[in-house]
Amino acid sequence: MKNKVIPQGYLYPKGYTNYVFILLxxxxxxxxxxxxxxTSMFIHIEQDLGITHTQSGxxxxxxxxxxxxxTFPVSILxxxxxxxxxxxxxxxxxxxxxxxxxxxxxxxxxVLTRALIGIGEAGYAPGGSAVISGLYxxxxxxxxxxxxxxxIPLGTAIGVLLGGIIAARLGWKHAFGLVALPGLIVAILxxxxxxxxxVDLSFxxxxxxxxxxxxxxxxxxxxxxxxxxFTYFGFAAVVFVTTSLITWLSTYFHATRGLSSEKAGSMASxxxxxxxxxxxxxxxxxDRWRKSNIRARLLFPTITSLLAALFLLIALWLTSGTLxxxxxxxxxxxxxxFVPAAAAVTQDVIHAGMRAMSYAVAVVVQNLLxxxxxxxxxxxxxxxxxxxxxxxILPFMLLLGAILFYxxxxxYVKDLDKTAKIKLEAERVIG
Numbered sequence: 001m002k003n004k005v006i007p008q009g010y011l012y013p014k015g016y017t018n019y020v021f022i023l024l025x026x027x028x029x030x031x032x033x034x035x036x037x038x039t040s041m042f043i044h045i046e047q048d049l050g051i052t053h054t055q056s057g058x059x060x061x062x063x064x065x066x067x068x069x070x071t072f073p074v075s076i077l078x079x080x081x082x083x084x085x086x087x088x089x090x091x092x093x094x095x096x097x098x099x100x101x102x103x104x105x106x107x108x109x110x111v112l113t114r115a116l117i118g119i120g121e122a123g124y125a126p127g128g129s130a131v132i133s134g135l136y137x138x139x140x141x142x143x144x145x146x147x148x149x150x151x152i153p154l155g156t157a158i159g160v161l162l163g164g165i166i167a168a169r170l171g172w173k174h175a176f177g178l179v180a181l182p183g184l185i186v187a188i189l190x191x192x193x194x195x196x197x198x199v200d201l202s203f204x205x206x207x208x209x210x211x212x213x214x215x216x217x218x219x220x221x222x223x224x225x226x227x228x229x230f231t232y233f234g235f236a237a238v239v240f241v242t243t244s245l246i247t248w249l250s251t252y253f254h255a256t257r258g259l260s261s262e263k264a265g266s267m268a269s270x271x272x273x274x275x276x277x278x279x280x281x282x283x284x285x286x287d288r289w290r291k292s293n294i295r296a297r298l299l300f301p302t303i304t305s306l307l308a309a310l311f312l313l314i315a316l317w318l319t320s321g322t323l324x325x326x327x328x329x330x331x332x333x334x335x336x337x338f339v340p341a342a343a344a345v346t347q348d349v350i351h352a353g354m355r356a357m358s359y360a361v362a363v364v365v366q367n368l369l370x371x372x373x374x375x376x377x378x379x380x381x382x383x384x385x386x387x388x389x390x391x392x393i394l395p396f397m398l399l400l401g402a403i404l405f406y407x408x409x410x411x412y413v414k415d416l417d418k419t420a421k422i423k424l425e426a427e428r429v430i431g
Contacts, residue, residue, distance in 0.1 A: 066118025146283020
């Protein structure tokens with residue numbers, strides 16, 4: 001192993017790098033299984049605990065509120081201590097929290113244990129993004145982000161599908177216990193993964209002197225990058241839609257088509273799992289397009305968000321039956337295709353020692369304005385009107401996301417030029 005050639009741009013041999021990537025992929029998949037398994041069990045939980053649709057939405061929002069509160073402080077630990085050990089600790093915590101949901105006896109207890117899942121998941125996306133950005137060359141960044149983010153729809157689909165099936169056969173509490181164990185096993189394996197060396201937080205000033213960053217310098221690093229800020233808010237607009245669909249699409253099919261919870265959950269999971277095609281394909285196309293157009297990592301999200309808005313508008317407003325479902329499927333391919341390119345931007349235009357923090361800001365913004373609010377907003381509109389009226393606002397959120405991504409693309413090149421180019425070092429040679 002010591003004599004293995006390390007390809008240019010890589011920190012470790014390709015075999016070891018890909019092994020780490022597989023573990024990251026599996027952890028992200030289990031992250032989302034644990035996060036969304038509750039959504040296809042709403043009917044059973046509502047009947048058992050006597051709660052409203054709004055309270056069901058709170059079971060999802062509680063996870064995202066916990067993520068919002070803790071993701072930034074945890075990301076600082078990720079950047080300044082050790083990415084891989086922090087990820088392992090977080091995955092153990094969220095897996096145990098998921099298992100604890102099976103032991104709850106009332107709504108308050110269930111909300112609190114769901115929040116504990118969010119505490120565990122708080123720094124995973126920033127940590128995983130930083131690890132992938134460090135392990136792979138810059139020109140492969142969108143592609144690898146796309147492949148990694150394909151775990152989200154896969155985990156979502158598995159979670160929604162398993163939740164409906166297990167709840168119908170064994171009861172909703174059993175679902176939490178059964179999905180918790182696999183993630184715990186992978187989490188333990190991650191404690192033995194090698195990291196890259198922590199990057200010194202410094203910059204070269206106008207006198208060509210190396211100066212250690214202060215808090216004001218770190219804040220300036222973010223605030224002086226308009227493309228980054230627009231990307232954060234573009235993320236939030238689209239995530240509002242994807243979280244709404246993850247949370248309420250199975251309910252939509254149940255209410256509008258009179259389907260069983262199991263069948264409705266299956267249909268919703270197929271729609272969301274199609275992002276397995278959209279996310280990796282988006283990353284591959286973006287990296288190739290970037291060779292001829294450096295702005296591709298923000299122009300591509302603009303285009304795919306517009307397409308997703310069009311498909312969802314047709315599905316919700318203009319069609320029904322089989323044709324409606326076809327447009328839902330097309331939307332499922334395009335709605336998350338933006339993720340790898342936009343995620344790469346959060347790593348491209350920031351100091352290498354702040355990559356986890358950069359993605360943490362993205363997580364805070366998208367969860368505060370998108371993921372944590374979406375289940376409650378749609379749930380409240382459902383209580384006031386009906387599920388069709390509640391879902392009808394979603395295409396316009398996608399249009400807003402497209403506008404924000406395009407605005408960011410106009411600043412991307414200047415922001416990239418301002419970013420320090422720092423070569424990372426392996427923690428140790430694998431051998």
